[in-house]
Amino acid sequence: MIRVALIGAGKMGISHLSILGAHPQVEVVGVADNAHLVTDFLEKYAQYRCFADYNKMIEVTKPDAVVVAVPTKLHSLFVWNLLKNGIHVFVEKPFCLDVDEGLGLIEMARTRNLVNQVGYHNKFIGTFTEAKKIIDTGLIGKIQHFTADMNGPVFIRSKQQNWRSKEDEGGGCLLDYAAHSIDLINYLVAPIDKVHGSMLKQYYNANVEDGVYALLETKNHISGVLNVNWSDETYRKMATTITIIGTKGKIIVDTTELKLYLKETPHHLKYSKGWNLIQINELSESVDYYLRGEEYSAQLDYFIKAVNGDVPNNINNFESANQTDRVIDLIRNFKTN
């Protein structure tokens, strides 16, 4: 059994806790949060040991691994503390507000040989992993261009009350929403290393952006457009669509469907010339316990397996999340320049 604790019992934290609670190889040893309303409830009905101070929790419960789901501005400090104590870390996305702090944490995890993972759950969705396989086998040829569209109904009125509306706490559409798309492009296409233009627009928030629009280029000179808006109520929930066009075909992929167009008949028997439509139910692998999406269980299961040494710690590790932080920085700094 792996002894796991949670820091931060908000929306994502509670969801992680439930998945950990159902995991056959996990013993939940403690929960830290400063909201008494939540910790009292968890203590009373789930019998978890709860703490207001996470350092106290680490000291008392001595976890092997910790899941961190607190506002982004606290990530660096909390993760540093955990690594210092020899604890494996799963932290919510985005990784760090400061790219250099992230580099320090990468080094720390490496020298201490600790498993490190960041919650970019899209890489555990069947449609995106299939898109990655298709691209890597060369089915769509040499990539020419990509677009990443992302929309959702997070802020649709001028009313803001929490950390997502505060830039210094890690709020804003760029960190909260666009980070997912950037991370997916880094994974599917190639790491982005240039920003040729960006606009961060405020529609309902006074302090953070609601829209992120940018012209991007990967290190192997593939161009792309990022188009993200978290203030669009025509979407019921977050929707991410990535379109990638290459010399031999094109992919349009979201969390439910993968559309593949091939110019010629491929050697690959699974797909044929013209349009191919593949839906998530053909691609998703069953999980042992489901809450809100297979990907949330799959990513924590991967983390637990990595702690056990059963899988390499190479999906969503600190290093890949740091590359995403770097692009976030480039997009934001382009604005201030």
Add this chain to the structure above:
Amino acid sequence: MERILFGDNQFFGVNHSSDEKSRAQAIQFKEDATILKTLDYAIDEGVNTFMCTTHDRISAICDAIRSNTIKYHNFKIYPCLPYAHKYANAVTELGLLGTLKQYVPGNFFGSLFRGGVAIVSKDYIAMMKLLVDAEMKMFKGIPTPVIFLQNVITDLLLGLGMKDVIKAYHQYIISEYNAEPGYITMNMPKLLDFLNAAGIENPIICTSINVDGFRMSGGKEAYEKVLRERELRVIAMQVLSGGAKKPKEAISYVCGLPNIKSILFGASSKANIRETVSIIRDYDLDDENVIMEEYNHIKIY
């Protein structure tokens, strides 16, 4: 429970196998009248139970049902609480406390904040009951013989091991609403163990069951074993695994399983409703067990 139940996902842009389709459906069902017309197609096919969330728009549908008692005299609703996106979006926007302040009715929370200091009440069960009442308000006057807990809440409580909360919900639905509590889940075998351990026997469970094994957590075999060996009343949902499958093959798999009391499906067009209903009925006619069960069912009432 009727053999065939009509669901509401298509009305509110919920489609598990296509985001694109879900947005098209949101456009198609812009007007309440279109939803009511589609319900009529289901009623025409003899499907008189509507299983729906507590989406704001259901309130207007309930008004229409109440105002035409002749047309809807046989009509029942199985509410599914809560409409989770409403709360999830509110938590993102207002935070947890802000959400509770907005949705827990009356001044339950007002009394908790005195002089800017939160005096935290430990009576979470009372809070749960108030939230259930708030969600159930829109159905007043319409028969709601089964009241479901949505999968996101059922499965959350399952993962957290909160037996007492589930038990409290169960008892409250029976005592306050004189209805049967039901549970929607994506983790049927685990949930049944959990409910039994909480002292809840022969529960009504609505869960994904399809030939693909889609959203059947722990595997199709585990589900089939539970259906063969355990005591429970199952409503199969996502039988077409999100609309992607050929209906005949999909339904023959589900109808061939033991212990499936009802099948829940949703469709947007008259033709699709008619097709799905007739495939289920044709299959049932060939199956003596179901006929016997329906016969027994009629006798009881």
